[in-house]
Amino acid sequence: MTPAETFAERTHAQRVDYAPWLDREASRRALAEHGLPEPRCEAWRYSNPNRWYQAEPRPSPSAGASPRAVGARLVDFATADDDARTLVRDHLHTAADRAKHPLATVNDIAMRLGLLVHVPVSDTPAEVELGELGGGIERVLVVVDPNASATLVERPATPTHRVVECVLGEGAQLDHVRLQPPAESVEYHLVAARLGAASRYRLAQYSQGASLRRNDLHVRVAGRGGEAEVRCGYRLAAGTHLDTQVGVEHEATDGVSRQTARGVVGDRARAVLNGRIHVAPGAQRSDAALTTKSLLLAATAQLNAKPELTIYADDVRCAHGATVGELDADALFYLRSRGVVEEAARELLIGGFLAEAVADVAGDDARALLGIGR
Amino acid sequence: MLQIENLHVRTDGRDILQGVSLTVERGEVHAVMGPNGSGKSTLANVIAGRPGYEVTEGAVRFDGIDLLALEPEERAHHGVFLAFQYPVEIPGVSNMEFLKAALDSRNAAAGEEELSAIDFMRRARGAADRLDLNPEFLKRGVNEGFSGGEKKRNEILQMLLLEPTLAVLDETDSGLDIDALRIVAAGVNAYASPDNAVVLVTHYQRLLDHIVPDYVHVLVDGRIARTGDKALALELESNGYGWLADPAS
Numbered sequence: 151m152t153p154a155e156t157f158a159e160r161t162h163a164q165r166v167d168y169a170p171w172l173d174r175e176a177s178r179r180a181l182a183e184h185g186l187p188e189p190r191c192e193a194w195r196y197s198n199p200n201r202w203y204q205a206e207p208r209p210s211p212s213a214g215a216s217p218r219a220v221g222a223r224l225v226d227f228a229t230a231d232d233d234a235r236t237l238v239r240d241h242l243h244t245a246a247d248r249a250k251h252p253l254a255t256v257n258d259i260a261m262r263l264g265l266l267v268h269v270p271v272s273d274t275p276a277e278v279e280l281g282e283l284g285g286g287i288e289r290v291l292v293v294v295d296p297n298a299s300a301t302l303v304e305r306p307a308t309p310t311h312r313v314v315e316c317v318l319g320e321g322a323q324l325d326h327v328r329l330q331p332p333a334e335s336v337e338y339h340l341v342a343a344r345l346g347a348a349s350r351y352r353l354a355q356y357s358q359g360a361s362l363r364r365n366d367l368h369v370r371v372a373g374r375g376g377e378a379e380v381r382c383g384y385r386l387a388a389g390t391h392l393d394t395q396v397g398v399e400h401e402a403t404d405g406v407s408r409q410t411a412r413g414v415v416g417d418r419a420r421a422v423l424n425g426r427i428h429v430a431p432g433a434q435r436s437d438a439a440l441t442t443k444s445l446l447l448a449a450t451a452q453l454n455a456k457p458e459l460t461i462y463a464d465d466v467r468c469a470h471g472a473t474v475g476e477l478d479a480d481a482l483f484y485l486r487s488r489g490v491v492e493e494a495a496r497e498l499l500i501g502g503f504l505a506e507a508v509a510d511v512a513g514d515d516a517r518a519l520l521g522i523g524r
Numbered sequence: 525m526l527q528i529e530n531l532h533v534r535t536d537g538r539d540i541l542q543g544v545s546l547t548v549e550r551g552e553v554h555a556v557m558g559p560n561g562s563g564k565s566t567l568a569n570v571i572a573g574r575p576g577y578e579v580t581e582g583a584v585r586f587d588g589i590d591l592l593a594l595e596p597e598e599r600a601h602h603g604v605f606l607a608f609q610y611p612v613e614i615p616g617v618s619n620m621e622f623l624k625a626a627l628d629s630r631n632a633a634a635g636e637e638e639l640s641a642i643d644f645m646r647r648a649r650g651a652a653d654r655l656d657l658n659p660e661f662l663k664r665g666v667n668e669g670f671s672g673g674e675k676k677r678n679e680i681l682q683m684l685l686l687e688p689t690l691a692v693l694d695e696t697d698s699g700l701d702i703d704a705l706r707i708v709a710a711g712v713n714a715y716a717s718p719d720n721a722v723v724l725v726t727h728y729q730r731l732l733d734h735i736v737p738d739y740v741h742v743l744v745d746g747r748i749a750r751t752g753d754k755a756l757a758l759e760l761e762s763n764g765y766g767w768l769a770d771p772a773s
């Protein structure tokens with residue numbers, strides 16, 4: 151048996167005592183049916199999933215800030231009342247697709263912590279901070295009611311395997327920021343969002359590298375006129391690995407999506423960046439764009455960037471562009487000629503490049519994480 | 525202060541400078557003129573330490589130090605400044621951040637204390653004011669989307685802030701309208717003092733109506749073909765450079 155098969159079998163057979171009221175049968179069936187990704191399959195071409203199976207995701211001791219919210223309700227799945235259970239049952243897996251993200255089914259079965267974030271309508275946007283959740287294998291379900299709005303900032307201090315599902319009702323707004331500090335771990339993350347009509351979802355993910363950090367970001371523009379933005383800024387220190395797979399699916403008419411990524415890859419580091427736009431039949435007047443910009447700092451830095459467009463509607467606007475480069479020698483000389491020493495000049499240029507990836511929400515945290523500014 | 529002796533420079537397999545000698549002392553203003561492609565920017569760039577040029581012969585000394593052995597930033601710390609012919613755009617780095625980094629490095633190298641953010645802003649605003657630049661422009665990305673004239677004024681702004689002892693201004697007049705030219709010239713004139721020197725690199729005589737040089741050198745085919753005073757610049761204006769290239773003249 152391959153490590154994938156062994157791991158799938160073990161997960162399938164796992165006896166679960168966390169929140170036993172959750173229906174895990176569908177996930178078990180999906181696991182049995184689809185199995186887990188094998189090394190070198192298309193979706194895992196540059197990151198070996200065996201490393202994840204072998205890393206044996208474990209609960210981590212709780213450290214750092216616990217989650218807090220203003221204007222939103224936080225409920226641990228383990229202690230959910232009937233009301234919360236209903237919300238979870240109604241929304242879990244409406245954004246995340248078991249067939250597309252098999253590792254997320256492992257998370258369904260083996261989660262040690264589940265958190266419901268429920269955002270009701272209010273005059274002021276809710277603010278949610280997810281610091282350390284302490285679960286190791288964690289599931290977050292964010293339900294934003296119609297016309298409600300919130301900002302959600304994730305800043306885990308220790309390695310996690312986290313699946314975050316965001317379900318936006320009609321006219322809802324969610325600004326979602328993920329801060330991923332440097333780590334030596336092997337991690338899998340999935341963010342899956344489903345946008346109702348005229349809702350707006352903005353995801354900004356700022357990452358440093360890890361031994362292997364895989365981020366699947368999957369956004370479904372499911373309601374008419376939904377607007378999605380996925381922004382990635384990353385900086386990979388020597389020898390680290392970050393694999394980001396972004397997929398935006400336009401399922402309804404008049405949707406808008408923007409994917410942007412900016413990354414800096416150091417010595418012997420590898421960045422994998424897949425950007426996918428899918429426009430379903432009938433999703434007319436979709437407007438989608440994807441741009442990636444990468445900076446390679448050394449000859450041994452590796453980048454595998456690929457845009458993928460599958461368009462099945464005729465009246466759409468779809469644009470993509472990618473650039474890869476090194477630090478600009480003229481700019482470097484310009485700074486040095488003003489007395490800025492070489493190392494500082496390089497830092498300034500890297501910071502300037504990455505600064506353009508940073509959005510307003512939690513901008514200072516993002517800059518700190520990416521090492522921008524002095 | 526600056527001694528250039530028999531300087532030969534090659535780039536891209538071509539010999540551009542072929543024996544330039546030039547001495548500049550404190551308190552002097554020199555103009556280096558010459559037709560396009562004669563090697564003026566090459567000379568300026570070699571003084572500042574731009575990579576990509578090979579010095580095949582000769583020496584450049586600055587207050588007795590072998591300038592060519594120094595990194596560009598070290599030259600700056602010794603007081604060398606080059607106003608670029610084509611200032612570089614650096615999106616994402618604000619002009620302010622850039623100027624502060626430059627000033628901090630200079631102060632650190634001189635063993636001086638770092639300027640407080642407030643003092644820095646006061647000085648930067650003051651310099652922007654003198655060059656008739658909107659202070660808003662300090663917040664923009666370095667040279668990003670600046671007009672040609674703004675870029676040149678930004679170079680002079682840096683000169684005013686960094687207070688170099690040798691300022692080499694490469695075609696700072698090009699791209700300036702007459703008002704901007706006057707403002708820039710006033711800035712340079714106010715800056716020039718017995719303690720520092722200015723080398724104006726230009727192929728027009730226009731700038732020299734506003735900044736009067738003590739010496740005018742004419743670079744032709746990688747050599748200084750003639751040295752004179754301001755009258756030489758006027759002569760060039762009416763007669764062009766052709767007569768200098770002719771060995772018989």
Ligand SMILES: Nc1ncnc2c1ncn2[C@@H]1O[C@H](COP(=O)(O)OP(=O)(O)O)[C@@H](O)[C@H]1O
Binds near residue numbers: 540562565
């Ligand atoms: N980095 C370079 N690479 C190749 N050729 C160069 C480079 N810099 C200058 N040159 C060439 O050297 C000659 C002199 O250029 P330059 O010094 O820019 O002259 P000027 O400033 O007097 O117009 C020109 O023929 C130019 O094409």
Ligand SMILES: [Mg+2]
Binds near residue numbers: 564565566609695
């Ligand atoms: Mg030139």
